[in-house]
Amino acid sequence: MNRKYTQEHIDYVAANIQGCPFKELTDMFNRRFGMNLKVSAMISLADRHGLHNGRDTRILPDGTLLGVETRFRPGLTPWNKGMKGFNCGGKETQFKKGNKPANWVPIGSERVNGDGYIDIKVDDGKLQKNWKGKHILIWEEHNGPIPPGHVVIFGDGNNRNFNPENLLLVSRAQLVRLNQMKMIQEDAELTKAGIAIADICNKIGERKRAKV
Incomplete structure (x- = not known):
């Protein structure tokens, strides 16, 4: 229909x-x-x-x-190798020996979720809260918690490029405008310029609505 x-x-x-x-x-x-x-x-x-x-x-x-390969592959290099001081906050001893589910994997394991993003296992026994986006973890490691109403995007549109310089924090209002105007480019610097343009367009929109 x-x-x-x-x-x-x-x-x-x-x-x-x-x-x-x-x-x-x-x-x-x-x-x-x-x-x-x-x-x-x-x-x-x-x-x-x-x-x-x-x-x-x-x-x-x-x-x-x-x-997309959605099956967990044993032997993957830990996502935070070489990143000092990062603590996933999970308890590796949550499950007693012999009581682990058949699909259990250790904290630090990676998977590809249904939307094509890589998740990292950060805890046991909390269902969906067991996993968190790899790009989110890396951004927060360098910048702190994500503010409410914001998301982290890949500056070059490649969700396998986890270089911290490629991970950009935007508000949901900025993201709407970026998607509308197709301003998420294959170059992070161009996308940053697009974010500035999105802010200008949103300000213009706010002023127009205020005059109505």
């Missing part, structure tokens, strides 16, 4: 898609607008407006991910 989405619909998706699984995003969208979209429809909407999570992943309309 063809649907006509408003700019408010598109802006909402753009503001919330970063790091948000498509099923969760679909549920949020349906609650916000009183609609009954399927996950496949949300993926299609995001695809049409260039709002995919991760440049290296292609998502089919049925939700299938292509080009």
Whole structure:
């Protein structure tokens, strides 16, 4: 069934898609607008407006991910090798010997989540809180906690480039504008310039609304 989405619909998706699984995003969208979209429809909407999570992943309309290895591979080099002072905060002895689930992996293990981002296991026994985005952990290691209403993006659009200089903090309002104007480039410096332009555009929008 063809649907006509408003700019408010598109802006909402753009503001919330970063790091948000498509099923969760679909549920949020349906609650916000009183609609009954399927996950496949949300993926299609995001695809049409260039709002995919991760440049290296292609998502089919049925939700299938292509080009992503989702199985944990033993022997991966720890993500924080060489980073002094980082403490994941987990308890490696949470599970007693012989009682670990079949799919258990140790703290520090990596996985690729459903949106193509790499997660790091930081704790045991806390379900979804066991894992955290690798880019988020690296940004916070260098800068401290992410402020409310902000997200970390990859400056060059490559979600495998974890150089701290490539990880940029933006507000959700900035992210909406960046996605609308397609200003997340393949060069972090150009994306930084795009963030400045986004701020100007948002200020202009605020002044126009204030005059109404």
